[in-house]
Amino acid sequence: MLSGKEAYELGLVDELGGWQIAVRRARKLAKIESANLIQYHQRMDFSSLFRLLGKSEGTKIKVDLGLDIPKLPLKVGYLYFLSPWMIH
Numbered sequence: 001m002l003s004g005k006e007a008y009e010l011g012l013v014d015e016l017g018g019w020q021i022a023v024r025r026a027r028k029l030a031k032i033e034s035a036n037l038i039q040y041h042q043r044m045d046f047s048s049l050f051r052l053l054g055k056s057e058g059t060k061i062k063v064d065l066g067l068d069i070p071k072l073p074l075k076v077g078y079l080y081f082l083s084p085w086m087i088h
Helices: 002-008 019-030 044-053
Strands: none
Touching: none
């Protein structure tokens, strides 16, 4: 994993900066004056405070849907889609 400074020094990025610099650069490249931009922020709630206390070693979860489906290792933090063919 590289820091922004290391990526810049290796020529992997054009410049360093935050949201405003990225917006300015995108507008310049697209040759537009304005655009409807959305900046997403990570939600802060009570459960987020637990991350400050340490990281869990658990990397797998068990889901019991009451169906006879192939046993696949599910990983924490991923979204899963249950295909209709698995239900029939």
